[in-house]
């Protein structure tokens with residue numbers, strides 16, 4: 001497929017036009033999803049698509065758009081966890097050393113401890129802010145970072161850690177879910193692999209699950225494509241198309257979400273019921289200086305603590321706009337009490353995802369729900 005050349009256009013233009021075909025009279029602006037299982041082979045055997053598990057034009061449209069933003073070859077997968085498991089299975093061999101964030105997405109650690117035990121991996125769990133001693137990198141095959149981390153919102157230096165991972169002979173992967181490719185470009189900072197759950201802000205409407213991996217190395221991209229085809233865990237064309245359509249407003253949505261997060265953080269900073277407030281976009285956050293250096297913009301996800309689980313329940317019950325839901329990055333403002341999922345955080349810890357509501361409405365509602 002020939003797609004529109006996006007040259008040096010800005011983010012808003014790139015998310016609107018990315019992966020769209022060149023204009024053609026009578027053709028749709030964004031072609032609909034292709035659901036085919038087998039395709040016509042023609043007289044001389046396969047030339048192009050032949051079977052839906054191996055390739056699909058709807059996937060390639062979105063892969064072209066996301067890959068262009070990430071700065072690499074994008075491989076779509078049916079969820080963020082499918083992206084993580086495909087990377088681990090494709091890169092690691094029995095006995096390899098793997099470094100994981102101890103404060104990152106809990107299912108990554110569960111996957112390693114419950115499902116990949118037969119690989120006999122040497123697993124190190126390191127909190128996002130470190131300490132990143134030389135010993136951590138020694139003999140490692142893969143270092144996975146998550147920055148900003150979920151749910152803590154801590155940040156680590158991708159460029160520095162990529163350099164040190166490479167010096168030790170390891171690959172560096174970054175779970176970029178919270179930032180999205182508009183917020184942070186790990187491949188440009190030296191990472192080898194970007195992983196993301198596009199269930200969150202990238203698709204952003206709380207209605208589909210999807211994930212992707214982007215890599216600079218073409219050989220690794222081909223290995224991931226092959227792993228997807230052989231595992232059989234493939235994204236649905238309809239979900240893919242919905243994500244492509246939804247991504248067109250990513251720039252607008254992130255702007256409003258960050259505006260709302262900033263307004264809420266400002267309103268909560270000195271609130272007597274609130275402690276442990278953190279948002280990488282907040283000038284008083286300990287990670288703000290580093291985050292400002294390596295991130296291109298901030299999104300709407302921040303965190304804070306209320307006294308206990310009852311205080312959280314009362315907050316959600318009194319709020320008219322904020323709903324309790326896990327996941328984040330959607331149109332609706334949501335709050336998730338992370339201790340209920342087993343995250344090692346206090347009972348009253350909330351991960352808050354600012355949605356696209358009006359800032360005044362949201363601030364007013366959150367303040368009355370806390371009173």
Ligand SMILES: *Cc1c(COP(=O)(O)O)cnc(C)c1O
Pocket residue numbers: 079080081082105146150175177178196197198199200209210211
């Ligand atoms: C949600 C999430 C995942 C998992 O993604 P799914 O699409 O739910 O499989 C992985 N990493 C991070 C940081 C996430 O927030």
